[in-house]
Amino acid sequence: MPDSAPIIEARGLTRAFGGFIAVKNVNLKVRGGTIHALIGPNGAGKSTLFNLLTKFLSPSGGSIFFKGRDVTHMAPADIALLGLVRSFQISSVFPHLSAHENVRVALQARECETFAFWKSNRTLRRLNDEASNLLESVGLADRSQTRASELSYGRKRALELATTLALDPEVLLLDEPMAGMGTEDIGRTANLIRSVGNGRTILMVEHNLGVVADLSDAITVLRRGEIIAEGTYAEVSADSEVRKAYLGGAHG
Structure with missing residues (x-):
């Protein structure tokens, strides 16, 4: 059963590149024992948010907590020792x-x-x-x-x-795990993620909305660096702002 308390939490998380604000005042809670997906159209800021949460980028403002501990200024290697490990990026x-x-x-x-x-x-x-x-x-x-x-x-x-x-790891952070895969590999990898997620928390950025619908307990949708919807796949896919964000755009 998922834990009610968040295992990962972002409070007012912001990242600016010069005059461009890629992530703006994001408040996010990832509950323990869930598979949580970050999605959004191209340029939504999801990769930047993911890089902030995994400490590959430093925030311009806001805080990041892991199991209630402020890890905003910790290095990736140090939070990995706490049990927060990014896959498909550092595990070459x-x-x-x-x-x-x-x-x-x-x-x-x-x-x-x-x-x-x-x-x-x-x-x-x-x-x-x-x-x-x-x-x-x-x-x-x-x-x-x-x-x-x-x-x-x-x-x-x-x-x-x-x-x-x-x-x-207690928490797996997956950066586009299905990128570049054919249909057979996508199915195999989705089953693998479901299997290894048993007893762990998974936060992933994923473009394949079919995979997101199949795997995710919770979904956060970003647009222009801000959260526009959160909930189950059924809830976010029915949201008018989400439909507007994806209308005519790639599922990126």
Whole structure:
């Protein structure tokens, strides 16, 4: 069951680039245990808002809270240690390592075991078992010894998700997880997100409105840097301002 208290909260969040205000006085609450989507037409400010929430941009004004703690001025690496991890952006894979080796590197980083050649065989065996379990959880058990560079685009994104899950995040922040995927990969990835979202919170920016409708518990719609609607897909899709924002435009 979703938590009633917000796990991520933005208060009056604003970001200006010179004289242009990309995000204006945004108040956002993401409840724990939900899949929450940020959508809006091209130029709506959703990517800027996402970059603010994941600390890849600093706000011009306002505050960001994670589990009630003010993280406005914390670095991305520091909030990742708190359990707020951005995927498909910071979890780049090593192309010449196998899928299994990539996940084990992430596990070693989590446990500060980068110099694992000093570790005992028992420790390495445990990491190997955990890496295998993570690969199985994202449907890559049969690709464990395949080099990352040889994986299809959709499977490579699944590997990136596995390396992110190796950090044991409480909140997953997904930046356009379906971008560039064909129909088969979109379906597989949507099922994967639903599966790994069980017991976690997911905040994602996504252009594919079919995916948003299928996966999301809550949706925030932006236009020109401001929130114009929030609610379930049925609620926001029936909103006259949302219809106006998308009328004649791309679903971007």
